[in-house]
Amino acid sequence: MLWGVWGALTEFPEKWVSPPFPATLGYVVWSLTMIPVSLFVLWRNKWKVDIRLRSILYGSAVGFSGASGQLILFWVLTRGPAYIIFPIICLSPAVTILLSATLLRERARRFATLGILLSMPAILLLALQEPASSPVHGYLWLVLSIVIFLLWGMQAYFMKSSAGTISSENLFLYMAITGLVLSPIALWMTNFSVPINWGLKGAPLTAVIQSLNAWGCLLFVFAVRFGKAIIVVPMINGLFPVITIILSLLLYHTVPTRLNLFGILLAMVAIVLMAVDEARGDIAASLG
Secondary structure, three states: OHHHHHHHHOOHHHHOOOOOOOHHHHHHHHHHHHHHHHHHHHHHOOOOOOOOHHHHHHHHHHHHHHHHHHHHHHHHOOOOOHHHHHHHHOOOHHHHHHHHHHHOOOOOOHHHHHHHHHHHHHHHHHHOOOOOOOOOOOOHHHHHHHHHHHHHHHHHHHHHHOOOOOOHHHHHHHHHHHHHHOHHHHHHHOOOOOOOOOOOOOHHHHHHHHHHHHHHHHHHHHHHHHOOHHHHHHHHHHHHHHHHHHHHHHHHOOOOOHHHHHHHHHHHHHHHHHHHHHHHHHHHHHHO
C-alpha cells in the first residue's frame, strides 16, 4: 500500500506543480527521508553496526542496485507515464527468480516459468504509444525502465542471498548510506537555472511522498528476511502497481491505449503466476 500510493504521487511535484520541483532534487529528498528510518532501525538494533567486510559488500550491493535504480526512476518518470513504467518495473521478480534458480539452485515451478515468459511481451505492449495522442516522445524512458527492472530484480536477489551474512537492520542502514552517496550525482543532474518550487509544494510535499517509499523499503527488507523472497517479491510487485495504476488514472485522468491496457493485464497475470505457483510449491514442501 505504501509503495502503491508513493508510485502514483511521486511524479506530482515534477509534473503537476508550477513551478515544478525537479525529480533529481526529489531523489535527494528521498535519500534524506531514509535517515530517520535508519535511526529507527539502529535504535531497534541497540545501535549495533556491522562493519565486517563481507557485510559491507553485501549491504553495498543491495544499496547501490536499489539506489541507482531509484535515481534513474526519478528521471524516467519525467519522460514517461507512471501507469506504464511501474508495471514494467514490477516485473523484476522474473530476474529474482531466474537468479535464484541458476545461482542458488532454487527451482522455478511450471507456472512461475510461464509468468517469466509472459513478462517479456508485456513489456513490449506497455511500451507501445499512439503518436497522435501520446505526450510521450522517444524510447529512452523505456530503455531506462528496463534497466531499473534488472537492477531491482538483482537487488532482491542480493537481499535474499545475504540473509545469513548481515542483519536486516544493518542491511537497511547500508541501503540508506548508498542512497546518500549517490545524492551528489542527483544534484549535478539538476538544472538550477530554471524556476524551482521552494515552497510547501516543493521539498516538504516531496518529503511526505518519499517517506512512503522509505518506510516501504524498510518493510520490504523485513518481509524478505522473515518470509520467502521468492514469494514476497512477486507478491509485493504484483500488489502495489494495481494501486499506482488506479490512483494515477483517477488523479491525472490518463486513459491507456488498448494495447497498453492489455500489457498491464498481461503483466499482472505474469506476476500472479509467479507468486501463486511459488507460494503453492513452498507450502507443499513445508507440509511434506
